[in-house]
Amino acid sequence: MTLTRPDDRPAQMNSGNALELRGITKMFGALAAIADVTLTVRPGERRAVLGSNGAGKTTLFNCITGDFPATSGIIRFFGEDVTAFPPYERIRRGLRRTYQISSLFAGLTVIDNVYLACRGVSRNRYSLLRPRTDDALVHAAEMLVEAVHLTAVRDRLVGELAYGQQRQLEIALAMSGAPRFILFDEPAAGLSPTERRDLVAILTSLPAHIGYIIIEHDMDVALRVVESVTMMHNGRIFKEGRPSEIEEDPEVQELYLGGGHG
Amino acid sequence: MALADQAPTGARINPAAAPGRSWIERIPPGWWIAVVVLLAMPMVANNFWLFQVMGWSFILGMIAVSLTFLAGYGGMVSLLQMSIAGLAGYMVAILGPSGTTSISLGLAWWIALPAAFLVAAIFATLSGALAVRTEGIYTIMITLAIAAAFFYFTRQNYTIFNGYSGFNLVLPPRLFGVNWRDPVPFYYLCLGCAALCYGAVVYISRSPFGLALQGVRDNPRRMAALGFNVTAHRVAAHALASVFASVGGILLVWQNAQIAPGTIGIPAAIDILVVAVIGGLRRPLGAFVGAFIYVILQVFSPDVLGVFGFSAERFKLIIGLGFLAVVLFSPDGVLGLWDRWRARRARRVDPLTGAPR
Numbered sequence: 001m002t003l004t005r006p007d008d009r010p011a012q013m014n015s016g017n018a019l020e021l022r023g024i025t026k027m028f029g030a031l032a033a034i035a036d037v038t039l040t041v042r043p044g045e046r047r048a049v050l051g052s053n054g055a056g057k058t059t060l061f062n063c064i065t066g067d068f069p070a071t072s073g074i075i076r077f078f079g080e081d082v083t084a085f086p087p088y089e090r091i092r093r094g095l096r097r098t099y100q101i102s103s104l105f106a107g108l109t110v111i112d113n114v115y116l117a118c119r120g121v122s123r124n125r126y127s128l129l130r131p132r133t134d135d136a137l138v139h140a141a142e143m144l145v146e147a148v149h150l151t152a153v154r155d156r157l158v159g160e161l162a163y164g165q166q167r168q169l170e171i172a173l174a175m176s177g178a179p180r181f182i183l184f185d186e187p188a189a190g191l192s193p194t195e196r197r198d199l200v201a202i203l204t205s206l207p208a209h210i211g212y213i214i215i216e217h218d219m220d221v222a223l224r225v226v227e228s229v230t231m232m233h234n235g236r237i238f239k240e241g242r243p244s245e246i247e248e249d250p251e252v253q254e255l256y257l258g259g260g261h262g
Numbered sequence: 263m264a265l266a267d268q269a270p271t272g273a274r275i276n277p278a279a280a281p282g283r284s285w286i287e288r289i290p291p292g293w294w295i296a297v298v299v300l301l302a303m304p305m306v307a308n309n310f311w312l313f314q315v316m317g318w319s320f321i322l323g324m325i326a327v328s329l330t331f332l333a334g335y336g337g338m339v340s341l342l343q344m345s346i347a348g349l350a351g352y353m354v355a356i357l358g359p360s361g362t363t364s365i366s367l368g369l370a371w372w373i374a375l376p377a378a379f380l381v382a383a384i385f386a387t388l389s390g391a392l393a394v395r396t397e398g399i400y401t402i403m404i405t406l407a408i409a410a411a412f413f414y415f416t417r418q419n420y421t422i423f424n425g426y427s428g429f430n431l432v433l434p435p436r437l438f439g440v441n442w443r444d445p446v447p448f449y450y451l452c453l454g455c456a457a458l459c460y461g462a463v464v465y466i467s468r469s470p471f472g473l474a475l476q477g478v479r480d481n482p483r484r485m486a487a488l489g490f491n492v493t494a495h496r497v498a499a500h501a502l503a504s505v506f507a508s509v510g511g512i513l514l515v516w517q518n519a520q521i522a523p524g525t526i527g528i529p530a531a532i533d534i535l536v537v538a539v540i541g542g543l544r545r546p547l548g549a550f551v552g553a554f555i556y557v558i559l560q561v562f563s564p565d566v567l568g569v570f571g572f573s574a575e576r577f578k579l580i581i582g583l584g585f586l587a588v589v590l591f592s593p594d595g596v597l598g599l600w601d602r603w604r605a606r607r608a609r610r611v612d613p614l615t616g617a618p619r
Contacts, residue, residue, distance in 0.1 A: 065487060067483065067486075067487065088486050088487075088488075088490055088491050088492075091486075091488060091489040092489045099484070099487075103481055103483065103484040104481065105476065105477050105480040105484070106480055107476060107479070108473070108476055108477065108480065115473065116473055116474060119470050119473070119474065120474075120485070120488035120489030120490045124470060125470060125471070125474060125489075125490060125495075126495075126498060127469060127470045127471060128469045128471050128472075129469055130465065130469050131469075173484075173488065177489075
């Protein structure tokens with residue numbers, strides 16, 4: 001990692017790293033979707049993972065969250081070995097993710113979706129008592145709905161929402177509770193130029209202690225909201241660096257930007 | 263049968279909706295009429311109607327509403343609910359007093375009743391833990407297999423379940439000097455229990471547990487990515503549903519004053535599914551509407567069939583045709599028909615002016 005800065009944020013929980021992957025490999029049958037990926041991300045760091053389709057970016061996310069457990073390798077989250085943890089245990093420790101294809105609860109309202117996200121990372125998940133109107137989690141959910149500009153549709157069923165609104169809700173779910181690290185999987189896909197500007201605003205206004213990894217094909221979005229870039233190709237990492245370095249790298253231009261870029 | 267499509271979406275009252283009116287004022291007038299009719303029924307109806315028709319409807323409704331809870335809110339179609347109800351009923355007969363004194367322990371009701379609920383809940387939790395590892399048709403198959411196994415076990419086991427003959431003279435305790443098997447007290451007992459079960463399902467559907475259960479139904483993978491233990495949630499839903507089924511099962515034993523393997527056979531297990539689907543899985547009320555229709559058909563079709571020269575046993579034919587019609591024309595049951603009829607009325611406008619009539 002070339003981007004160590006002297007004014008690094010204080011190390012959290014007996015480790016300097018938010019996320020540490022060591023030799024992560026995911027096999028689908030005989031096919032290695034990702035092979036021997038080693039990656040370190042500091043707390044509060046914002047990083048883009050770029051690569052062509054099939055490079056293994058989303059599979060990497062699935063291994064980090066545990067949606068699909070890695071075949072081999074070790075994953076540490078803020079110093080804790082979470083390799084054997086089911087997804088919900090990793091989420092409860094402050095990891096969040098969004099999905100490339102919106103993954104929401106179509107039969108519930110917007111506010112209920114966000115409320116569930118807030119409830120999932122707090123206690124009393126099995127409570128049979130309805131929340132009171134002054135419930136702290138209900139309030140937190142209201143704030144999140146407002147933060148992603150969905151207050152006008154808070155009581156609509158999610159299945160009835162427009163595509164862009166569903167993408168915004170997707171982000172709200174990932175910001176519930178007290179996230180420490182978020183994985184954004186192509187959050188700008190299918191958004192209009194205006195919605196993309198809103199997205200960049202949301203990403204850049206996240207509190208400084210929340211780091212993230214973003215998978216994004218739109219370079220204008222990706223390179224404006226990150227401080228480091230990891231390039232993947234055929235399931236392996238083949239370059240890491242600052243956005244400007246990556247943009248100017250001839251090998252990257254050849255492989256990913258189609259040579260004519262910049 | 264696309265049961266997953268019949269997810270309840272009606273629960274739109276939000277915890278933070280802060281309505282201007284109190285909850286009493288928000289109850290629609292139709293409900294008040296229903297409450298008055300149900301409470302006043304013993305003044306006009308005869309004992310047969312109260313005990314057989316209404317009592318049985320409420321009992322079937324409670325067992326069916328436990329399935330509605332699992333299938334409608336949790337997306338899990340279980341054929342086990344009748345077995346769970348039957349097990350609770352058996353437990354009351356085994357632990358409490360019955361005519362089969364060689365087996366029944368004759369314990370007091372305040373031990374036998376909680377123990378019956380507990381045993382049924384343990385059974386539901388264990389079988390639920392097996393069933394939730396499967397999806398869709400396989401959940402139906404595995405619960406059917408357990409139901410069948412339990413049925414044959416009760417029929418062949420004489421040391422605990424007294425085999426073929428089961429237990430007779432299983433009577434409710436004489437609390438407050440009332441014989442609860444008299445038609446009027448039994449009617450109010452069933453009405454009260456049914457109202458409690460219905461209210462509990464409606465209330466729980468908006469609780470964190472109930473909302474999360476609907477989340478598990480819609481998108482289990484995302485629920486895990488929000489911090490929920492999906493498997494544990496599903497198993498807990500099975501355990502909770504067993505409470506409603508157990509209430510129905512215990513009342514059923516008291517109503518018949520006996521229980522035998524036939525009560526929990528495969529036809530009975532399937533009847534619960536039929537009742538829930540006919541009424542509509544979208545809302546808990548559907549279970550009770552379906553149960554009432556089922557009981558009316560069962561009780562009165564012999565007379566009607568007799569007129570046409572059919573045997574009384576053919577009432578299942580009518581139920582089956584009704585089930586087919588519902589699945590074909592209104593997958594969300596009779597309540598779905600009612601909802602659509604109301605929506606059409608609300609949309610009806612004057613053809614000349616376009617103004618609502």
